[in-house]
Amino acid sequence: MNQNRREFVKLSGVLAVLATAGLSTDEALAQQQAWNKTAFEAKTLDEAVKALGGPAATQSADISITAPDIAENGAVVPVGVTSKIPNTQNVYILVEKNPSSLAAGFAIPAGTEANVSTRIKMGQTSNVHAVVKADNKFYVATKEVKVTLGGCGG
Amino acid sequence: MADPMRIRATEQPDGVDVRVLMSHEMETGQRRDAAGKVVPAHFISNVTVSHNGKPVLSAEWGPAVAKNPYLQFKFKGGKKGDKLTVTWVDNKGETRTDEAMIS
Numbered sequence: 001m002n003q004n005r006r007e008f009v010k011l012s013g014v015l016a017v018l019a020t021a022g023l024s025t026d027e028a029l030a031q032q033q034a035w036n037k038t039a040f041e042a043k044t045l046d047e048a049v050k051a052l053g054g055p056a057a058t059q060s061a062d063i064s065i066t067a068p069d070i071a072e073n074g075a076v077v078p079v080g081v082t083s084k085i086p087n088t089q090n091v092y093i094l095v096e097k098n099p100s101s102l103a104a105g106f107a108i109p110a111g112t113e114a115n116v117s118t119r120i121k122m123g124q125t126s127n128v129h130a131v132v133k134a135d136n137k138f139y140v141a142t143k144e145v146k147v148t149l150g151g152c153g154g
Numbered sequence: 155m156a157d158p159m160r161i162r163a164t165e166q167p168d169g170v171d172v173r174v175l176m177s178h179e180m181e182t183g184q185r186r187d188a189a190g191k192v193v194p195a196h197f198i199s200n201v202t203v204s205h206n207g208k209p210v211l212s213a214e215w216g217p218a219v220a221k222n223p224y225l226q227f228k229f230k231g232g233k234k235g236d237k238l239t240v241t242w243v244d245n246k247g248e249t250r251t252d253e254a255m256i257s
Contacts, residue, residue, distance in 0.1 A: 117209070121218050
């Protein structure tokens with residue numbers, strides 16, 4: 001009898017956590033229509049590229065990623081992307097092993113250099129992909145960043 | 155209300171160099187508090203930078219952007235004394251706009 005009660009308490013706790021998690025994502029969806037939710041929920045590079053509207057990304061040597069080889073703190077990893085591809089429209093930063101791959105996307109109007117830097121979080125050592133959309137084609141470059149202290153959880 | 159952004163825009167021979175430091179929690183929605191409850195996600199989702207009313211960069215961010223986000227880029231066509239406006243919106247609908255002069 002007591003045992004059953006214990007199980008029940010445990011189970012309801014789990015359900016409560018699930019319910020709150022579900023609620024917060026729905027709220028976010030309602031408030032941010034312009035935000036590309038599918039892309040930000042994609043788990044892999046290919047999924048994210050599809051969600052952004054491309055069939056697949058081809059490797060390109062014209063994209064360079066500025067990031068440390070070893071990041072001491074995964075909560076703050078400086079990443080810069082430079083694209084030498086003409087007519088670059090968008091630059092995206094993806095982290096392969098994060099819970100959701102896509103970290104940030106930038107729209108580059110004409111007159112702005114395809115060169116942006118920001119700081120991202122990384123859960124663990126992973127490949128960082130820079131995806132560039134130019135003339136409606138997708139290109140990708142990859143760099144591995146080793147993380148000694150994760151930025152998620154904690 | 156969130157703290158003001160720190161914006162630095164400097165005119166250089168090859169364009170205007172813009173650096174923005176925002177003040178935001180950037181909660182991922184993955185962390186749990188001491189009681190084991192998930193801390194709800196709270197992050198900047200959209201950022202727009204305009205020069206004299208014309209957008210020069212817009213960004214969509216996920217929760218994987220680091221706390222107190224930093225952004226740096228360069229654009230052409232700006233000159234000293236021009237006005238630069240930076241606006242962000244987060245996933246809870248909060249927003250903040252700050253202005254700076256190009257120097």
